[in-house]
Amino acid sequence: MQTSETGSDTGSTxxxxxxxxxxxxVPTQVVQQVPVQQQVQQVQTVQQVxxxxxxxxxxxxxxxxxxxxxxxxxxxxxYTETQMYSQNTGGNYFDTQxxxxxxxxxxxxxxMVGTGGIQMGVTGGQLISSSGGTYLIGxxxxxxxxxxxxxxxxxxxxxxxxxxxxxxxxxLSTHRSSLLNSHLQWLLDNYExxxxxSLPRSTLYNHxxxxxxxxxxxxxxxxxxxxLIRSIFMGLRTRRLGTRGNxxxxxxxxxxxxxxxxxxxxxDMQYMAMRQQPMQQKQRYKPMQKVDGVADGFxxxxxxxxxxxxQTVIAQSQHHQQFLDASRALPEFGEVEISSLPDGTTFEDIxxxxxxxxxxxxxxxxxxxxxxxxxxEKLWQTFWRYSPSTPTDGTTITESRSESTSFPIHFHx
Amino acid sequence: MQTSETGSDTGSTxxxxxxxxxxxxVPTQVVQQVPVQQQVQQVQTVQQVxxxxxxxxxxxxxxxxxxxxxxxxxxxxxYTETQMYSQNTGGNYFDTQxxxxxxxxxxxxxxMVGTGGIQMGVTGGQLISSSGGTYLIGxxxxxxxxxxxxxxxxxxxxxxxxxxxxxxxxxLSTHRSSLLNSHLQWLLDNYExxxxxSLPRSTLYNHxxxxxxxxxxxxxxxxxxxxLIRSIFMGLRTRRLGTRGNxxxxxxxxxxxxxxxxxxxxxDMQYMAMRQQPMQQKQRYKPMQKVDGVADGFxxxxxxxxxxxxQTVIAQSQHHQQFLDASRALPEFGEVEISSLPDGTTFEDIxxxxxxxxxxxxxxxxxxxxxxxxxxEKLWQTFWRYSPSTPTDGTTITESRSESTSFPIHFHx
DNA sequence: ACAGAGTTGCCATGGCAACAACCG
DNA sequence: CGGTTGTTGCCATGGCAACTCTGT
Numbered sequence: 001m002q003t004s005e006t007g008s009d010t011g012s013t014x015x016x017x018x019x020x021x022x023x024x025x026v027p028t029q030v031v032q033q034v035p036v037q038q039q040v041q042q043v044q045t046v047q048q049v050x051x052x053x054x055x056x057x058x059x060x061x062x063x064x065x066x067x068x069x070x071x072x073x074x075x076x077x078x079y080t081e082t083q084m085y086s087q088n089t090g091g092n093y094f095d096t097q098x099x100x101x102x103x104x105x106x107x108x109x110x111x112m113v114g115t116g117g118i119q120m121g122v123t124g125g126q127l128i129s130s131s132g133g134t135y136l137i138g139x140x141x142x143x144x145x146x147x148x149x150x151x152x153x154x155x156x157x158x159x160x161x162x163x164x165x166x167x168x169x170x171x172l173s174t175h176r177s178s179l180l181n182s183h184l185q186w187l188l189d190n191y192e193x194x195x196x197x198s199l200p201r202s203t204l205y206n207h208x209x210x211x212x213x214x215x216x217x218x219x220x221x222x223x224x225x226x227x228l229i230r231s232i233f234m235g236l237r238t239r240r241l242g243t244r245g246n247x248x249x250x251x252x253x254x255x256x257x258x259x260x261x262x263x264x265x266x267x268d269m270q271y272m273a274m275r276q277q278p279m280q281q282k283q284r285y286k287p288m289q290k291v292d293g294v295a296d297g298f299x300x301x302x303x304x305x306x307x308x309x310x311q312t313v314i315a316q317s318q319h320h321q322q323f324l325d326a327s328r329a330l331p332e333f334g335e336v337e338i339s340s341l342p343d344g345t346t347f348e349d350i351x352x353x354x355x356x357x358x359x360x361x362x363x364x365x366x367x368x369x370x371x372x373x374x375x376x377e378k379l380w381q382t383f384w385r386y387s388p389s390t391p392t393d394g395t396t397i398t399e400s401r402s403e404s405t406s407f408p409i410h411f412h413x
Numbered sequence: 414m415q416t417s418e419t420g421s422d423t424g425s426t427x428x429x430x431x432x433x434x435x436x437x438x439v440p441t442q443v444v445q446q447v448p449v450q451q452q453v454q455q456v457q458t459v460q461q462v463x464x465x466x467x468x469x470x471x472x473x474x475x476x477x478x479x480x481x482x483x484x485x486x487x488x489x490x491x492y493t494e495t496q497m498y499s500q501n502t503g504g505n506y507f508d509t510q511x512x513x514x515x516x517x518x519x520x521x522x523x524x525m526v527g528t529g530g531i532q533m534g535v536t537g538g539q540l541i542s543s544s545g546g547t548y549l550i551g552x553x554x555x556x557x558x559x560x561x562x563x564x565x566x567x568x569x570x571x572x573x574x575x576x577x578x579x580x581x582x583x584x585l586s587t588h589r590s591s592l593l594n595s596h597l598q599w600l601l602d603n604y605e606x607x608x609x610x611s612l613p614r615s616t617l618y619n620h621x622x623x624x625x626x627x628x629x630x631x632x633x634x635x636x637x638x639x640x641l642i643r644s645i646f647m648g649l650r651t652r653r654l655g656t657r658g659n660x661x662x663x664x665x666x667x668x669x670x671x672x673x674x675x676x677x678x679x680x681d682m683q684y685m686a687m688r689q690q691p692m693q694q695k696q697r698y699k700p701m702q703k704v705d706g707v708a709d710g711f712x713x714x715x716x717x718x719x720x721x722x723x724q725t726v727i728a729q730s731q732h733h734q735q736f737l738d739a740s741r742a743l744p745e746f747g748e749v750e751i752s753s754l755p756d757g758t759t760f761e762d763i764x765x766x767x768x769x770x771x772x773x774x775x776x777x778x779x780x781x782x783x784x785x786x787x788x789x790e791k792l793w794q795t796f797w798r799y800s801p802s803t804p805t806d807g808t809t810i811t812e813s814r815s816e817s818t819s820f821p822i823h824f825h826x
Numbered sequence: 827a828c829a830g831a832g833t834t835g836c837c838a839t840g841g842c843a844a845c846a847a848c849c850g
Numbered sequence: 851c852g853g854t855t856g857t858t859g860c861c862a863t864g865g866c867a868a869c870t871c872t873g874t
Contacts, residue, residue: 201862223841223861230861240864244831249863614838636837636865643837653840657855662839 183220184232186211190260193233198241198250204229207262229254596633597645599624603673606646611654611663617642620675642667 190207191199205222212219220228230236233254240247256262603620604612618635625632633641643649646667653660669675 221841226861240834247833634865639837653858660857
């Protein structure tokens with residue numbers, strides 16, 4: 001359906017720039033760009049279809065209120081949720097925040113308002129991205145596993161659009177182009193759209209950083225990476241998943257390709273991370289084993305009637321695979337037990353420090369999970385820089401759980 | 414014009430809660446609320462009109478694209494800007510981020526979409542808040558100063574709505590009510606809507622914190638405060654003003670009431686802050702003296718034809734008054750001159766430290782400007798906590814500007 | 827019924843890049 | 851004309867509170 005016009009560089013490049021540290025008000029502003037040579041990279045077009053777990057998708061269509069959510073709630077919740085996203089030519093993505101409440105809105109550059117914001121149609125369970133503005137969502141396949149539910153997003157046409165839109169200014173087709181194409185290619189090679197699954201943004205970004213490191217590419221920051229990936233895998237939605245108080249932002253509607261090397265790495269590392277977990281944490285995932293209607297164990301996807309057990313388990317593991325994250329692997333630190341506070345330091349300060357330390361540990365675990373061992377030192381430097389000697393005073397953070405004392409030592413000892 | 418129905422507490426309270434530090438994953442979650450007694454606080458209704466500086470206001474009305482911006486650009490900029498805001502009963506505020514691109518959207522719970530999102534009308538230069546949903550913008554008065562351009566937002570009816578909407582759940586009219594009423598009252602007493610001026614959010618929030626401190630009230634956090642103030646002064650827009658790289662978020666469309674004590678404090682402190690500034694910085698504000706078309710010295714407000722000099726100067730001072738902020742008062746620190754870096758510390762690290770330090774200084778200056786001297790110690794603790802001895806190593810940050818070395822010492826010496 | 831947990835809306839802030847205006 | 855600066859759109863993350871769901 002898509003012609004194979006490749007992202008043939010000249011004249012259309014994304015202007016995502018190499019991350020220059022120009023944040024201070026220093027007026028010099030040197031733009032140091034690595035002169036990667038102009039390799040015109042053929043953007044691969046077809047994504048293989050395999051191991052597609054039928055996460056059920058549904059849509060609701062009202063007269064002038066359309067909810068195109070993968071996760072329709074069946075309640076009287078004031079429904080600000082919606083999370084519509086326009087399928088327009090690129091730039092305007094509607095995130096959770098800012099989407100309207102209860103009534104329409106959303107809109108692309110072609111004024112689709114009259115139709116209710118998003119046009120819909122159902123084809124045989126396949127999720128197609130026509131390049132224009134319509135958005136097709138396949139309905140749920142309720143048979144046994146491994147059906148083809150999605151795939152083949154990010155056709156070259158789409159990418160072309162993405163590039164054009166991201167760029168939006170004309171004649172600058174320099175080294176940025178190839179640099180970007182490389183990023184695009186990597187993303188296309190390793191990820192694919194898939195309904196019902198989500199990836200933590202940090203995981204995805206860490207993968208990206210690792211990729212950049214390996215290939216000596218300048219990474220863009222997380223925000224720009226967000227723009228990039230949304231321009232490729234259109235229709236990504238935002239979710240915040242995780243335990244209470246530890247929610248992390250996820251890209252919902254994307255997963256690691258089953259044949260991606262990232263997949264293998266992640267699995268290995270997951271196993272390692274699993275082994276580190278105290279028993280209590282492991283049981284966290286157990287209740288999801290008792291299979292019932294809901295396929296992926298998450299709120300989302302409303303009523304699902306005829307799923308098989310096998311299917312559910314697969315979807316589950318799929319979900320876990322992408323979902324397991326440092327924030328979950330780490331045990332909760334529990335309360336701090338301190339006899340006497342030395343100075344004017346309040347209990348809040350202690351908790352703050354604990355929180356920071358936990359974040360640090362999560363970061364460490366995260367890079368380890370992603371095999372980015374070289375980043376460990378950087379993380380340590382970042383965390384401890386402002387405390388060359390000891391953390392502020394003599395108080396040590398003692399954790400109530402026995403196994404988890406001085407957690408990162410497991411990794412560095 | 415408004416009936417004097419007071420926010421008489423029972424049955425309608427805002428559920429903004431006292432800020433409990435439940436951020437860690439500690440499961441206890443004690444909600445400690447100060448049992449302020451149920452003083453039914455009469456919400457004052459009429460705001461005095463005085464010293465209204467005619468910041469010029471304008472509106473543009475298209476067929477189905479309405480730009481109700483205080484700052485219409487006259488260009489071909491893709492105009493995602495718009496910054497529409499719904500005037501609905503409360504909760505749904507449309508910030509810069511997320512508002513549609515180029516085509517309508519925006520929407521309240523009463524489906525005003527057909528009208529183009531925001532209805533407009535012009536009355537004789539007065540900005541009126543009818544409690545329903547329409548938003549009236551006065552046009553610019555092009556005569557001498559002190560005309561009545563705005564005022565009298567936040568009528569009791571509006572507040573009632575705000576309360577109802579913020580609350581949205583019914584029967585909990587407890588101590589929260591009076592606590593909130595106190596906040597409301599304070600906000601109503603000290604601020605008013607005004608077109609063409611803006612306040613840094615930090616300033617406003619600091620004022621609020623100070624207020625809470627003085628009255629032994631539990632402050633809400635900045636986000637919740639944002640909800641609160643937007644529910645009262647509807648139509649606030651978001652701006653990010655400041656020098657490049659130092660932009661701060663502002664509430665645009667609000668100012669300190671001319672008779673507010675905050676005003677006096679701020680002026681005094683500004684003077685002090687001004688005196689601290691090296692000469693070069695003071696000149697920063699000078700170019701605005703050369704009066705030309707633009708009234709308030711900011712981008713925004715497009716074509717203004719017949720303003721008098723007096724008017725401009727007044728608007729200018731008005732603007733400065735609200736706008737002068739620590740981020741501007743502080744001189745730029747300039748480049749760091751370091752002979753040798755000791756460890757693996759990179760130049761980026763130094764710049765990072767410098768940036769942090771500057772933020773620290775700005776914070777200090779900010780609290781001093783707002784006479785919150787008791788917060789200074791807290792700030793210091795916060796900043797130096799992770800560095801009990803010296804900042805990381807022997808390197809000292811030398812600033813290129815002569816007067817500004819060790820800036821905060823002026824305040825603590 | 828109540829408490830705890832997950833999810834999400836609304837608000838906050840911040841970085842990067844694009845754009846416009848301005849200045850030399 | 852190019853470089854600099856202010857402003858803003860789009861993306862990111864995070865906190866609080868409301869809501870739902872689930873387990874006791």
